[in-house]
Amino acid sequence: MTASKKSFLRIVLLLCTMCFSISYIVEAQDFVLVIDAGHGGHDPGAIGKKAKEKDINLNVALKLGKMVQENCPDVKVIYTRSKDVFVSLNRRAEIANNAKADLFLSIHTNSVAGSKTVMGASTWTLGLAKSDANLDVAKRENSVILYEDDYKTSYAGFDPNSAESYIIFEFMQDNYMSQSVHLASLVQNELKNTSKRRDQGVHQAGFLVLKASAMPSILVELGFISTPAEELFLASEAGATTMAKGIFRAFQTYKREQETKQGGTATQQTKNTSLTTEKNFSSQEDKKVEQSTAKGVTQTSDGSKPVFKIQFLTAGRKLANNDRRLSGLPEVDFFVENGTYKYTCGASTDYNKVKATLKDVTKRYKDAFIIAFREEKKINVNDAIKEFSANK
Ligand SMILES: [Zn+2]
Structure with a gap:
């Protein structure tokens, strides 16, 4: 071999090694975190004496993203906005869904009329508000859709200020609820201990942005911009860093737990699964499922x-019939909805029996939930339960 051939080979080898390491780095970023700084552009969010919510949110979001990027090389950070621009609520969720994100973290700042002393951080997951005060937080955050020209069409007639609109959150089946609630409690704990904020607790309410994102998701209310002392803290660089640090520590814990839980190949499996699951709303779903086809292995119809x-x-x-995720469960079946294969088990016309089976199933699949069919067509589960109770 001539010297020039040798050096040519050396270059080829070097290039191959470089390609390999580059692709390795890309592949290694298998956890996608979407950080959503609330409001922006012509939507200022809540307004304080000096500061605007949109600026506080963005500052904390960018600091948090930087901490993640510097400390977690396997995490890909995506911002719904990284500067002062308006982004619609649907678009924010769409960014996360398109990126097949593992986690969606929305950052906001609270405000309340009539008090200049209430302080503290709170963390929120999607759900039905248990008090008027909680509903008010969701109403205020959702009302940003009024900044969008075609909000009536985009949000299917949802009126952010009408309590009646929030009924959809009552019939919600959120596949990510337990993960979201767990993350929320981790975040809240760190905001209390690391960021030293007064603890306003973990709550649920009907946030549109969380509803539209198909992954575990939470919304953080950093504190009250309506309280001058807290506004000053949140608008300061030190304050923003402290808040970001608290959220970052919770994220680290959450991610570490996920890794221990899933391990090896399971991580990939769970990820594939979570990519295709969605947050369903029974009331709306009835319309969507007309196309559903139920062609399972078992038929239970009375x-x-x-x-x-x-x-x-x-x-x-x-999935293959012998897939181990399907093994050991009674009457495994599936149906196809919007291109997604949804696996079911434990079919019965006796709701109480299914409820008892659910207890066992949730030991393995903690987010499992009950759905209902009539003659192979999916129907509203709440209506089905009512019918079952009436005919008992
Ligand atoms: Zn907000």
């Missing part, structure tokens, strides 16, 4: 009585 089943897993494609 005339036109509702059949209850436990949905425990979703997948982007049909």
Whole structure:
């Protein structure tokens, strides 16, 4: 071999090694975190004496993203906005969904009329507000859709200021609820201990931005911009850093826990699964499921009585019958909805029996939940339960 050939080979080898390491780095970033700084552009959010919510949110979001990027090389950070621009609520969720994010973290600052002393941080997950005060927080955050020209069409007639609109959150089946609530409690704990904020607790309310994102998601209210002392703190660089640090520490814990729980190949499996699951709203879903096809292995039908089943897993494609995720469960079945394979088990017309089975299933699939069918067509589960109770 001539010297020039040798050096040519050396260069080829070097290039190969470089390509390999580059692709390795890209592949290694398998956890996608979306950080959503609330408001922006012509939507200032809540307004304090000097500061605007949109600026506080962005500052904390960018600091948090930087901490993650510097400390977690396997995490890809995506911002819904990284400067002062307006982004619609649907677009924010869309960014996360398109990126197949593992986590969606929305950052906001609270405000309350009539008090200049109330202080503290709170963390929120999607759900039905348990008090008027909680509903008010969701109303205020959701009312940003009024800045969008076609909000009536985009949000299917949702009126952010009408309590009636929030009924959709009552019939919600959120596959990520337990993960979201757990993360929320981790964040709240760090905001209390690391960021030393007064503890305003973990709550649930109907946030549109969380509803539209198909992954575990939380919304943080950093503190009250309406309280001058807290406004001053949140608007300061030191304050923003402290808040970001608290959230960052909770994120680290959450991620570490996920890794221990899943380990090896399971991580990939769970990720594939979570990509295709969605937050469903029974009331709206009835319309969507007209196209659903139920062609499972088992058939449990007793005339036109509702059949209850436990949905425990979703997948982007049909799983093999001997897939171990399906093993050991009674009457495994599946149906296809919007291109997603949804796996069910424990079919029965006896709701109480299905409820008892659910207890066992949740030991393995903690987010499993009950759905209902009539003659192979999915129906509203709440209506089906009512019918079951009436005919008992
Ligand atoms: Zn806000």
